Amino acid sequence: MAPRHILDLSVEEQRSFIDSFDMVISDCDGVVWLLHGWIPGTGEAINALKSAGKSVKFVSNNSFRTDGQYMDKFDYIGAKNVQHDDIVHPVKSIVRYLHKHKPGKRVYSLMSLEANETLRKHGIEYESLQIKEHLTSATLVEHLAIEKPVEAVLFDIHLDMSYVELAKAIRHLQLNKNCELIAGGSDVIMPLTENLKVPGFYDFLQHVRHYTDRDAIFLGKPSPLLGDLLKEMYNIQAPERCIFIGDMLVQDVQFGKSCGFQSLLVLSGILTKADMDAAPPEAQPDYYADSLADFIELFKNLQ
Numbered sequence: 001m002a003p004r005h006i007l008d009l010s011v012e013e014q015r016s017f018i019d020s021f022d023m024v025i026s027d028c029d030g031v032v033w034l035l036h037g038w039i040p041g042t043g044e045a046i047n048a049l050k051s052a053g054k055s056v057k058f059v060s061n062n063s064f065r066t067d068g069q070y071m072d073k074f075d076y077i078g079a080k081n082v083q084h085d086d087i088v089h090p091v092k093s094i095v096r097y098l099h100k101h102k103p104g105k106r107v108y109s110l111m112s113l114e115a116n117e118t119l120r121k122h123g124i125e126y127e128s129l130q131i132k133e134h135l136t137s138a139t140l141v142e143h144l145a146i147e148k149p150v151e152a153v154l155f156d157i158h159l160d161m162s163y164v165e166l167a168k169a170i171r172h173l174q175l176n177k178n179c180e181l182i183a184g185g186s187d188v189i190m191p192l193t194e195n196l197k198v199p200g201f202y203d204f205l206q207h208v209r210h211y212t213d214r215d216a217i218f219l220g221k222p223s224p225l226l227g228d229l230l231k232e233m234y235n236i237q238a239p240e241r242c243i244f245i246g247d248m249l250v251q252d253v254q255f256g257k258s259c260g261f262q263s264l265l266v267l268s269g270i271l272t273k274a275d276m277d278a279a280p281p282e283a284q285p286d287y288y289a290d291s292l293a294d295f296i297e298l299f300k301n302l303q
């Protein structure tokens with residue numbers, strides 16, 4: 001059945017829709033706010049969902065923001081009572097994975113300064129290269145020398161990523177066959193502003209894989225491993241009573257569906273209704289809305 005707009009449902013259908021879930025897991029960029037800008041009414045909508053007894057969590061593929069910076073944004077939109085543990089982004093998933101599967105092991109980070117700050121906070125010993133000098137082949141050789149091996153190379157969106165950092169990651173993976181390649185945000189395209197979409201970090205990850213013949217362990221959306229982690233973190237026993245809200249078909253709708261969650265696509269990000277309609281039926285969400293703020297009107301209808 002074609003996805004239905006939540007405000008096109010009859011009042012009775014809106015009531016049973018709201019009653020059909022206990023937990024909301026929402027993407028952030030394009031749903032709660034824009035990467036550079038705001039979406040009116042989203043804070044109020046989040047508060048309304050909470051007032052209706054829903055547990056509200058947030059999952060983003062964006063780790064180039066610290067938890068503190070996330071909290072500042074939630075404060076700005078007036079979303080009340082959001083806790084650090086309510087927000088999951090790739091670096092936090094990576095930290096959980098490392099604590100579970102590689103406890104106490106040293107890692108190499110191909111991630112942002114903000115992500116490295118999260119590693120440091122969680123007591124993970126990491127190596128990273130921050131080289132600002134002009135490189136020659138001689139200094140490159142020096143920087144690529146391996147002093148201590150690592151048990152994992154961590155890959156995420158990293159706007160300052162450089163050749164020498166990539167080359168060192170490849171060296172580490174080539175030298176230690178047990179070294180895992182763990183990837184967070186690796187979207188193919190990154191929408192920066194309404195009119196500016198740039199290539200994401202997917203191809204840099206492919207570059208590392210190409211020279212190391214290594215598969216990556218993905219811990220960002222839409223990886224099923226992230227789904228397992230969310231179910232464990234939030235003790236989700238009945239996935240069908242959870243709804244995933246996002247603005248992308250693969251990272252959000254497909255991810256939500258693969259977890260057994262209900263799915264809601266909002267058109268406040270980069271996708272239009274025409275994009276949604278053009279997708280094959282199995283890639284379409286259960287519901288759609290113009291914006292998260294449509295929940296404000298929906299709750300008014302139920303009063």
Ligand SMILES: [Mg+2]
Pocket residue numbers: 027028029030031246247248269
């Ligand atoms: Mg998004």
